[in-house]
Amino acid sequence: MSRLIRGGRVVTATDAFDADVLIEGESIAAIGTGLSADEEIDASGCLVLPGLVDNHTHLSMPFGGTWSCDDYDTGTAAAAAGGTTCIVDFIIQYVGGSLKDAREEWHGRADGAAHIDYGFHMAITDAQPNVIAEMGDCVEQGITSFKVFMAYKGALMVDDEQFLAVLEETGKTGGLVMVHCENGDAVVRYQKEAMAAGNTSPKYHAWSRPPEVEGEATGRAIRLAEWTKRPLFVVHVTCEESVNEIRAARDRGLPIFGETCIQYLYLTVDDLDRPDFEGAKYVCSPPLREEKNQAVLYQALRQGALQGISTDHCPFNFKEQKELGLGDFTKIPNGLPAIEHRLTLLYDRSVRAGHMSVVDLVRHGSWGPARIFGLDKKGALAPGFDADVVVFDPDVKHTISASTHVMNVDYDPFEGWEVQGKPRFVLSRGETVYADGKVVSEPGRGRFVKRSIFEPAVAS
Template sequence: MSESSPVNRTLIHGGTVLAASGPFAADVLVEGETIAALLRPGAEPGAVDERIDARGKYVLPGGIDAHTHMEMPFGGAFAVDTFETGTRAAAWGGTTTIIDFPKQEKGTGLESTLDAWHAKAEGQCAIDYGFHMILSDVNDGTLKEMRTCLDRGVNSFKLFMAYPGALYSTDGEILRAMDTAAEIGGLIMMHAENGIAIDELAAKALASGRTEPVQHGLTRPPELEGEATSRAIRLAEVTRAPLYIVHLSAHQALEAVSEARDAGRDVFAETCPQYLYLSLDDLARPDFEGAKYVASPPLREKSHQPSLWKGLRTNDLSVVSTDHCPFCFNEEKQLGREDFTKIPNGIPGVEHRMDLLHQGVVAGELSLARWVDTCATTPARMFGLYPRKGVLAPGSDADIVVYDPAAEQVLSVNTHHMNVDYSAYEGMRVTGKVDTVLSRGSVVISGDEFRGRKSHGKYLPRDSCQLLR
């Protein structure tokens, strides 16, 4: 009988540990894939195989990006980041878990869709990953398959009030899906925009010869996001289903969420860095440059941004995800040069989420605790991964980021690792940078070196939401 291989021991010492409850001084001992102990600074844990000096740096749980679209088909194009390139870029930015979206096509089943996305991701990911499910065809069969998805570790289901003729669900279909989710303990995620009204506005713009990218924003006004968000909340109240609003961008939608949460409803929402930093002005850039910034919901006027930052501080916005869905400007985005409705919707961002939110800390918009909470701890609790993920505690996975809060960097296509030919934040100077990243105890980023491998990441079956009231 052969002896098992010795467990690798790593000590991260001298840093300030960040938690959702606040910062504190501690050293972190890792044994194998998990955290063995948080030690008094300077305490000697015995023999270790590797020491990581974190003096002057933060030590925080690896980020969880709960909204990505790797290799997703959209409007005749495919998101250009594969699970290999996208998860590697995520690791460079301090994200150690993604939750992606298998996209059910009309006339297909949920299980076959899930199988297809497992085939794309298995053996390709540099970090751990899980799945939500896009439910675009609500019928008796797919409602039954929602139960099967739960057995396979997928308990969150995304529906669309936008994109008639493709992903759109009627209020009746949404009601049926919410009824099922409430019964089986699932979570409904909602893309809340009034797609019927938006299509009318878009057709009117095109008929008037207005084809440029800024029309994407002007024909999807914030009032229609607010209306759809309110309607989704009312449907959830009727069915008693928990509701998670994805990529919230407008203060009208945030007001509806805040009202529901004040009333004690199980309503949650995320926003994305692009809505905190970019605006309608970017969509209006000349020479078709605005196409780089086409996403849905669209970028809003800058006046919405203070409300979103406040929502993050008050927990009316619980999570920051990226909705990472990259399309190259010189290829896929060109499909809409003569018609803004044909521009593939999506902005790259999986690599920059942690840095951009830390910039919010630098600017006084967020505390260190809320930075960690919105980027790691609450996503873990929201999507059934806590305490395995989202916290530095004995027994948790050793997903750890050593972060240098004093380092400066300039975001650029010339230095990012995403598989896309532009940066939405080109030339933006930020303070703070990832120094070292561990995924389940293995160093995947060390300084300017990628030390990971594409087969390292494991699939994460998820439990139910841990934040229900």
């Protein structure tokens, strides 16, 4: 069956223009005028965008003795409601475990549950020689990116020797290394100092992880990548200190790439100081920063130092989960719910506010992530690409609230925000998954996507 999205304004990573979009089966067949189809979707007054790609999510992730509370059903349903049609989620290797076992466990969680298409990154937390030897198998199976943590000492953190081993192995097998940049040793020291002084509230989470800790680790990670002649992707960049390191590396011609996340564009460190332990809702790592960093992040996106805006969606309920840190901020599970709100917030608080254009939104939220992470048929409205399409109404006004969101979490960090713009229809491979305010797809229709290898010659 063919479908025609008629009467909208098509937005790509380079242009915006009035045209219709013809879908044949699961793919886009044509963009233009004078087209016809078996069925029509009225997009009058709407923007027609490629479905967003969220390359940084944590569904059903174990952390600090608990689990993130969106699984592959609820998390991908919320993504669909927000205009995201493909995610790349993180598999976490257990210390002492194999990559094969971790891979099978995460496939088991996602199979038969996802509403939209998904891929996986592999997070390596225990880079022993036998584990390094498994990286080639991951690449062959379409898991072509590997994450290392420079923080979370005693749990997820690798040392520089292990980091180098991961980088060097991708030189043999292919694959892109991603890195969480914070000096984990410094964080532990500052946490101990805060607790010893009786400073136990959520705001000290940010105090113990200052921008300098992120900047130092970013610079060190870049040097390790430079020594091994490998590209590197820096996740969730928050501050000027980190941006400066990335920009300097790219100015030297190094293939260093990075992203920021919506929470760092719209929330600030002041949210961690909310009364009655409400600040715990805003604990994530790296932490929220002072407002002045938001202008730095926008500039980095405009100038190409950063190539994407993701969510790092990792939700924990306030009750019973975030409350694990009552009296000890180090025990607050790190993460925020955001997967459902990225498109609306980017449009309302970034495009309408003049920080970027709607073309920029597509480039940073769809096209760029799809290209870097090897999603060859995602992120574009063009013949031959998957028919992942969002019909976005730029005029509808609504209020964000935990009482109405789809995410399976008991609070919303953007509670009460009045915003403008919302998806009217969302299509995944030509099939409607969200329409008129409701998720209409069934769990399990989403497919695992094998990804190609990203091998840039130089920074671009």
